[in-house]
Amino acid sequence: MVRFLIKRLISLLVTLFAVSLVAFAIIQLPPGDFLTSYLTNIAADGQTASQQVVDRLRENYGLDQPVYVQYAKWMGNILSRGDFGQSFEWNRPVEEVLWSRMGMTLTLSIATLMLTWVIALPIGIYSAVKQYSPGDYLSTFIGFIGVAVPDFLISLVLMYIAFKYFNQSVGGLFSPEYENAAWSVSKVLDLLSHLWIPVIIIGLAGTASLIRVMRANLLDELRKPYVVAARARGLPERRVILKYPVRVALNPFISTAGWVLPGLVSGSIIVAVVLSLPTAGPLLLRSLLSQDMYLAGAFILLLSVLTMLGTLLSDLLLALVDPRIRYG
């Protein structure tokens, strides 16, 4: 086990290096750099910047140096001082910009995740045990809708309904009067009254696919002889199902649970954009579009690290839960 862990950690480091290269390449990909898009933007506002100012800015940001020097500086600062650089657009350190959004992002993602699991697992078990019952057909139907309808569309439709019939504003996570207010009981209540829409929308697709997977896994298990044997021995039905088949059917979940980690951070970008949520997703999109490269780079790096850590965690969890799995 320890050897396995060490091996995995080493390969993790190698992959990390490759990922950092790719992250840097992605943020370098768009033609031009932050300054060009900055200049286009201010030109659109009818202003111009003199060549001198441009050159000074370029030097300040280190954009006049060759790419590999920029990369080395970037990585060097991260590794030595945990300094992810300065966000050009926000004119603040990248960490600060990131963390300012992280609280809301995590709240939203964790709320969604809990809801997804709490709803999907019982329904999945139900539709497997009662295969081809009306309830099973209903959940299959909802499942397919959840998979087929793009989430941003559901948000648009829900927004329309809330706007038209309930006269409620649904953008954002707070009513305007609480937006910049200090935390208080009423602010939390306001948050809760807004939180349910994004939670439902983001949760729907996840719930739908989770139900499908749970149902399929459990159906495979239920046909196995050990279930028949358990039943033949007179075990109560609830125990027959919950004790072993459900446990085994959970394995594929655990092996993909790690993928949840990066999702927690990026959130559902598109839904967040449509509903103008103050989460990390729109920030990432914005940083990519405006070529705020250190912010975007930090984001991609963070997400990749979380994906890899998540996969590792899943593997370890799987070993804990399923004693049949051994590591070579």
Next chain:
Amino acid sequence: MALEHNEPGGISSPEAAAPADVIMPRDTRILVASQWQLIWWRFRRHKLALFSAFILIVIYLIVLVAEFIAPYDPGDYSARYTYAPPQTLNLFDTRDGQLSFNSYVNDYTVEIDPQALRRTFVIDPETRIPVRFFVRGWSYKLFGLIETDIHLLGPENPRDRIFLLGADSIGRDVFSRMIYGTRVSMTIGLVGVLISLVLGIFLGGISGYFGAWIDNLIQRSIDFLRSLPTIPLWLGLAAALPLSWGPLQIYFAITIILSLIGWTALARVVRGRFLSLRTEDFVMAARLDGASQMRVIFEHMLPAFYSHIIASITLAIPGMILAETALSFLGLGLRPPVVSWGVLLQDAQNIRSVATAPWLLTPAIGVIVSVLALNFLGDGLRDAADPYSH
């Protein structure tokens, strides 16, 4: 059991069937049926998949003859009809107290809202615009070859305008645009899947067939690609497309970006199949016969799981359609003047426009129907792909 059909509780094993002469022909038919025949028999029992296949055929027909079905050119605008609401197509006329076949739509009357100073359209039940089938309209080239100006339906007088699904912000016909959008949206997924398929089969095949270090190398690169967060990856790549590119270049760039997501999954499927087939007797036989390695892979092994590949492809297309829609919706994918469902939905991006013109959301129906149909079809194909299984 896979082999019985049409008969509830039918007999499926040859031994049991032998005494009953009536059942004999069917069972012998099964014994000599080709694999594709068996797959078809299995597939057609999945009614939902069969129905989905029908829907998809209709959709792809629309792709082929979009110009014929669309009453207007998708770029055709008319500022007079900004946000005109949908008109209902009436097939029968009951005006004179008797039913007669006379298709028409009701015309609008325009009222100016004195407060908002906005034009509002009211459907006027008194006036009607006759609508005919196979009318002459704008001319186009069917299949890019045959010059014609016949359209499936349109106003009898070409100067009238009808909006079956309403009009958008500059008075373009949403119905025509949606029909045209089908073309791009339904093909972009195909091209993307094709690219990922080629990559997937080639790399997955090598990986599974040769094993050893090559397998290790390819598997590690798949792991690596999968450890990259997909959404930022697409967004980054899509944001990287130069603004100066033409619509066609963007289209291909987007398909390639989309296929980057797809090929790793397909490669895994193909590799798994190769690994399990590698030890089969027929592969050994081919090898002993002195067939070259490429021949063993492409002539002997690949045909053994064509059906699985088809099923995985069908299941991969919806993801691409959704990805295109999402990317275009965010303004990172296809851009006007290209007409795709995602581009059309961009008009419905904020609550204000959805509130004024909810019909701008109709292209979404295209997305939902096609994605659902492809999912059901894929499910049916996957079940039928291995007709020998339980």
